[in-house]
Amino acid sequence: MIVKKTSIFPAPKETIFxxxxxxxxxxxxxxxxxxxxxxxxxxxxxxxxxxxxYLFRLFGLIPFGTHTIxxxxxxxxxxxxxxxxxxxxVWNHDIRLIEKNKNQNQYTDRVxxxxxxxxxxxxxxxNAFYRHRQRKWIRLLRRKKRxxxxxxxxxxxxxxTS
Numbered sequence: 001m002i003v004k005k006t007s008i009f010p011a012p013k014e015t016i017f018x019x020x021x022x023x024x025x026x027x028x029x030x031x032x033x034x035x036x037x038x039x040x041x042x043x044x045x046x047x048x049x050x051x052x053x054y055l056f057r058l059f060g061l062i063p064f065g066t067h068t069i070x071x072x073x074x075x076x077x078x079x080x081x082x083x084x085x086x087x088x089x090v091w092n093h094d095i096r097l098i099e100k101n102k103n104q105n106q107y108t109d110r111v112x113x114x115x116x117x118x119x120x121x122x123x124x125x126x127n128a129f130y131r132h133r134q135r136k137w138i139r140l141l142r143r144k145k146r147x148x149x150x151x152x153x154x155x156x157x158x159x160x161t162s
Contacts, residue, residue: 032059054068068084
């Protein structure tokens with residue numbers, strides 16, 4: 001089954017791409033629907049060919065196996081990963097970024113899920129999860145924009161008083 005969610009993100013493509021590379025972004029946007037704790041050597045920045053594993057907890061509490069993420073494509077236009085765990089052997093995740101203008105980008109999550117008899121239940125959860133993720137993404141990007149604006153304002157005030 002396929003889950004597909006699209007939103008317009010209020011940020012330049014470079015900002016979104018930089019955040020996509022970071023484990024901390026995944027941990028922030030997934031919470032509280034999911035928690036990812038690195039197993040073994042943590043990969044903090046994803047690159048093409050990297051594979052990493054995480055203890056996965058539904059709603060931050062329910063152990064749901066070890067989730068493995070293998071990055072097959074990672075560039076400013078999108079990301080493709082082949083993921084899975086004991087309960088969901090196929091979780092093929094594709095992210096597509098399309099620039100609408102300098103400060104707005106269309107962001108699409110598309111996930112192919114195969115989990116045997118559990119597929120329909122996982123699909124229902126994934127629909128809510130990706131809707132939540134995209135809202136958290138937007139919140140993160142707006143917060144970044146506000147803090148950058150405040151930083152610039154503070155720097156301007158410091159220059160004026162010098």
